[in-house]
Amino acid sequence: MARITASVYTSHVPAIGAALDLGKTDEPYWRPLFQGYQPSKDWMAANIPDVIFLVYNDHATAFSQELIPTFAIGCAERFQPADEGWGPRPVPVVQGHPELAR
Amino acid sequence: MALDKPYKDIPGTTIFDAEQSRLGYHLNQFCMSLMRADNRTRFKADERAYLDEWPMTEEQKRAVLARDLNRCIALGGNIYFLAKIGATDGRSFQQMAGSMTGMSEEEYRDMMVAGGRSVEGNRFLGEDGDAQPHHQPQGQGHAHRNGKA
Numbered sequence: 620m621a622r623i624t625a626s627v628y629t630s631h632v633p634a635i636g637a638a639l640d641l642g643k644t645d646e647p648y649w650r651p652l653f654q655g656y657q658p659s660k661d662w663m664a665a666n667i668p669d670v671i672f673l674v675y676n677d678h679a680t681a682f683s684q685e686l687i688p689t690f691a692i693g694c695a696e697r698f699q700p701a702d703e704g705w706g707p708r709p710v711p712v713v714q715g716h717p718e719l720a721r
Numbered sequence: 722m723a724l725d726k727p728y729k730d731i732p733g734t735t736i737f738d739a740e741q742s743r744l745g746y747h748l749n750q751f752c753m754s755l756m757r758a759d760n761r762t763r764f765k766a767d768e769r770a771y772l773d774e775w776p777m778t779e780e781q782k783r784a785v786l787a788r789d790l791n792r793c794i795a796l797g798g799n800i801y802f803l804a805k806i807g808a809t810d811g812r813s814f815q816q817m818a819g820s821m822t823g824m825s826e827e828e829y830r831d832m833m834v835a836g837g838r839s840v841e842g843n844r845f846l847g848e849d850g851d852a853q854p855h856h857q858p859q860g861q862g863h864a865h866r867n868g869k870a
Contacts, residue, residue: 632814633804633814634813634814634815637813637814647830647834648815648830648833648834678801678804679749679752679753679799679801679802679805680756683749683750683753684742684745684746684749684750684753684802685750701756702756702757702758703756703804703805703808704755704756704761704804704805704806704807704808704809705808705811706758
């Protein structure tokens with residue numbers, strides 16, 4: 620039987636990733652946001668789950684206007700960082716869990 | 722019967738509804754193409770020629786060439802898609818959002834750090850807030866561009 624250990628959330632504008640990559644997290648504009656992440660980061664580092672159910676809305680990244688599913692389940696073994704125009708972000712490849720996803 | 726759209730009276734905001742989505746289809750699909758590095762290279766080498774590969778309207782193409790994001794949105798563009806033009810230009814989202822108001826990147830950042838735009842006077846058209854059409858564009862970014870500062 621699986622046990623749900625936590626539910627965590629974040630604001631998710633693409634600019635947050637750009638701010639991280641460009642070293643802007645200490646600028647006045649961004650500092651409050653990144654300071655707010657710290658308690659959650661600390662907690663997650665101490666409470667690592669086996670699997671994460673990651674739910675998000677697609678900011679015109681995986682889907683164009685050609686196909687707009689209300690829900691979609693990511694079944695891939697791994698997911699490459701998206702290139703939203705700045706080039707792919709320097710973050711690790713996301714490991715999928717195809718058995719659970721299917 | 723035409724749909725009732727009570728959300729048409731929000732100053733400075735165009736709701737991306739089904740009608741806008743249909744209008745902007747090819748504009749937004751063009752933006753999606755900029756997620757590929759080779760397409761960005763081709764676009765930057767000859768913007769007009771690249772745009773002509775897409776069945777966009779002439780108005781949409783001109784709005785993209787002018788980087789007029791407000792016009793792009795009026796013509797059906799959606800900011801999630803249009804952000805890829807800014808990324809292609811190497812511009813931050815702050816710069817893009819600032820450009821839509823006439824504000825410089827610094828003015829826009831300062832407004833956001835101070836809590837963002839006040840809703841007072843900006844709830845619907847006909848009030849007197851700073852987002853109302855008769856107060857737009859605002860800011861030094863606009864004044865500099867037009868030689869007024």
